[in-house]
Amino acid sequence: MNYAKLENNIIDVIKEEQVKLGYRSEVVRLYYPISSLNRFLGTDCDIEQMKQELSGFCAFVEERLGKIGVSNQGERFCLAIPPRGVDYIHEHMKDTEFIFDFIKTIEKHGCTIEDLLQQFRKYSEHVHVEKVNHGEFDYLVYFEDGQPDSFRYCITDEGCHMIYHRFTPEDYEDFDF
Secondary structure, eight states: OOOHHHHHHHHHHHHHHHHHHOOOOSOEEEEEEHHHHHHHHTOOOOHHHHHHHHHHHHHHHHHHHOOOEEEEETTEEEEEEOHHHHHHHHHHSOOOHHHHHHHHHHTSTTOOHHHHHHHHHHHOSOEEEEEOOSSSOSEEEEETTOOSOOOEEEEEEOSSSEEEEEEOHHHHHHHTO
16 A cells, blocks of 8 residues: 555645644644545545554554544544654655745735745746636646645635635645636
């Protein structure tokens, strides 16, 4: 079983949180639909099978991330990363420069879409920018070659500030915006 994709996603999400909110040694709960977990793990599991797969995943990462708690409500799973795992990520995983710069830019009052696009273009010449008109968000932006990351950034102009959500390419497609 290849658990690396799920482990890397957990690390990416927690690092993003630590850049946004600062580091705290505490439990972090991450929620995943079963479809996302199946993609990360390369499986096609139902709920009961996914519980078994996640048991194997938790054993695989326990040395690094501690004893992860797993619960679910239907097809929505919660992975509770203990303080030990959050500490490990903080101490051993470097902030990615792009997400650090992106968050520091979007936090600024008066940030514009051009300010954010400048951050993308600082890291790649292959940036996809799409103005959208469906009411969910205003811009879809991502690195076309997946470097330095493959997330889809959905950016909304709230007038005096910008907000964003980021999704894996597959999760973005599932939303069918």
